[in-house]
Amino acid sequence: MSLFERLDDTQRLTGRLAFGVEYDGSAYCGWQRLKHAPSVQAEVERALGKVAGESVRVHCSGRTDTGVHATRQVAHFDAPVGRSQKAWxxxxxxxxxxxxxxxxxxPVADDFHARFMAVARRYRYVILNQSSRPVLERANATWCRDPLDVPAMHRAAQVLVGEHDFSSFRAAGCQSKTAQRHLHFIEVHRHGPLVVIDVQANAFLHHMIRNIVGALVDVGRGEQGEDYVAHLLEVKDRTLASATAPGCGLHFVDSIYDERFALPREPLGPNLLAFLGEWTGERELPDCRWVRYRRGQPEAADRNFSASSAEFGRQQPSSQE
Structure with missing residues (x-):
């Protein structure tokens, strides 16, 4: 996908369609449709319904929480009528x-499912680290006025890589039946006043990234040592951990699928970080059981994992940040 790819206006698309959606989550209580509050899902379904002339139900790769943004949320719907790509x-x-x-x-295969087929999800958390409060970035970055030791934050975070019980980093109201997740990588970098925490996993628990960020900021400020994150991981107790970081700095930047679905590749967001130049799907995924399972290659020697993962996939949100 190029930055200026033309949308086809000749072929009518029907059947199952996947789409990428970008949103500023400031005015919404997250992605998922709610009866009592505005949601991104409700707005997207309303808009697609206008194009189709009848109701449309969409399914996304993972929920986002109140105030959280997305630059590459992937979702799908079954088109009730034919419309061109440009028209949709x-x-x-x-x-x-x-x-x-x-x-x-x-268009995608009939067996594509934005949630159940996602191999990984990736977020970037953006901190504006300067003494004066942000103005132009106030809605899409979190302000920290205290100097942050970014190398210390990065070193402290590396203990999280791999498959762990992330109970210390899940919200009290998290609905997932298991706190087990496989974190592919987590990196903390500084770009001038911007501190970026880049993290990818098979899926995330409710508030998991924001709770990790809260702990890393305490390390960066010098309020906790570099062994703090390892201690939290070990004790598995959310009540002993740091405060949850604000939602405004969190961006859902990628949903990754098996190559056979051939979804468009595009620059990773937010545009505030366009200078990094990375596109979706550039990094190799770890050779782990979660990835093999999502690609339809469950380990024959680990049937208990396959069965429990299938149950998890049917009942639980794949990402709740």
Whole structure:
């Protein structure tokens, strides 16, 4: 996918369609449709329904929490009528508020499911680390006025890589039946006043990334030692951990799928970090059981894992950040 790829306006697309959606989550109580509050899902379904002329139900790769943003949320729906690619994208965007936009729509196989087929999810947390409060970045970065020791934060975070019980980093109201997750990588870098925490896993628990960020910021400020994160991982007790970081700095930047689905590749967001130049799908995934399972290659020697993962996939949200 190029930055200026033309959308086809000749072929009518029906059947199962996948799409990428970008949104500023400031005005919404997360992705998932709610009866009592505004949600991104409700707005997207309303807009696609206008294009289709009848109701449309969408399924996404993972929930996001109140105030959290996304630059590459992937979702799918079963089109009740035929419309061109251009009509789906431009028509939906014409009916969406200015803080939500579809980026692309492509046909996918009938067995594609945005949630159950996702191999990994990736987020970036952006901190503006300077003494004065942010102005232009106030809605999409978290402000920290205290100097942060970024190398110490990065070193402290590496204990989280791999498969662990992340009970110390899950919200009290997290609905997942298991706190076990496989974190592929976590990196902390400074780019001038911007401190970026880049993290990818098979899935995330409710508030997991924001709770990790809260702990890392305490390390960066010098309020905790570099062994603090390892201690929290070991004790498995959320009540002993740091405060949850604000939602405004968190961006859902990638949902990764098996190559056979051939979803569009695009620059990772947010645009504030465009200078990093990385596109979706560039990094190799770890050779682990979660990835093999999602790619339809469960380990024959570990049937208990396959069965429990299938049950987990049916009942639990794949990402709740």
């Amino acid at each position: 994208v431009f028509g939906a965007n014409a009916n969406l508020p200015r803080d939500i936009a579809l980026r692309w729509v492509v």
